[in-house]
């Protein structure tokens with residue numbers, strides 16, 4: 001069953017390549033290379049095709065009820081098990097950028113955990129969530145319903161750093 | 167230096183969470199839960215913020231010349247070292263979906279390797295690539311300049327499965 005692990009490894013690799021290329025595309029725009037930026041965006045799009053094909057082949061996409069259970073489990077692992085020691089070690093090592101990055105993520109995964117649990121409860125009852133706008137803070141990822149916060153309660157960013165999700 | 171590895175681990179986790187949530191959002195639309203789909207898209211957006219913050223904190227975003235070198239190295243690793251044994255094992259195990267997924271990715275990473283090498287050469291000479299449209303096949307990720315192929319030379323998909331990259 002090497003293939004099962006190979007699919008997981010390939011999904012991990014394709015996922016990270018996509019995120020890197022999107023970051024590299026933004027940097028290429030800044031550096032004055034718009035066509036190189038476009039090439040990075042194109043390859044990022046291709047890595048999305050690969051990541052989703054691998055995820056499908058490994059049975060990682062199920063119905064929404066099962067997908068929400070997987071999402072709740074993933075968020076729970078991140079804020080309860082993964083991020084607390086990462087944060088403590090970054091503080092011990094005096095690595096301030098890492099400390100901030102881990103603290104923001106930890107706080108936001110707890111929010112996601114609660115939001116996904118509410119969604120799970122709704123879907124278990126056979127209903128969609130009520131239709132409401134959702135906003136995300138571009139600095140820390142904080143995820144809120146209805147309206148942007150005047151001052152992000154996770155990172156302190158101002159209101160216009162929130163993005164309305166389509 | 168645990169933090170260095172922790173950032174790499176957190177980047178891997180956030181990258182994969184993003185890809186999963188985007189796939190789950192599409193599934194939620196299909197299953198008739200548009201607001202749950204929006205929540206998945208919002209959390210996916212937040213995981214992008216986290217992934218890029220971690221990548222920045224680990225020094226993974228440099229100037230475009232260095233970013234292209236990293237991209238060439240990553241694509242080379244994938245098509246020369248990672249995918250060939252994955253493909254062989256999927257064939258041995260008779261896992262057809264995995265075999266197709268690995269074969270498509272292997273072929274396309276070779277294309278990306280060449281495209282990134284051409285970009286690297288151009289940026290090393292101080293120039294952007296010439297402005298040209300770029301298309302990506304939604305079935306296999308094949309990445310081509312100028313126009314969609316009538317029949318994708320990697321996977322055989324028809325012309326309208328190609329997407330023009332913004």
Ligand SMILES: [Fe+2]
Nearest residue numbers: 014047050271
């Ligand atoms: Fe790929």
Ligand SMILES: [Fe+2]
Nearest residue numbers: 075108109112
């Ligand atoms: Fe999350």
Ligand SMILES: [Fe+2]
Nearest residue numbers: 137140152155
């Ligand atoms: Fe924030």
Ligand SMILES: [Fe+2]
Nearest residue numbers: 105180213216
């Ligand atoms: Fe996250």
Ligand SMILES: [Fe+2]
Nearest residue numbers: 241274275278
């Ligand atoms: Fe690639």
Ligand SMILES: [Fe+2]
Nearest residue numbers: 303306318321
């Ligand atoms: Fe294709």
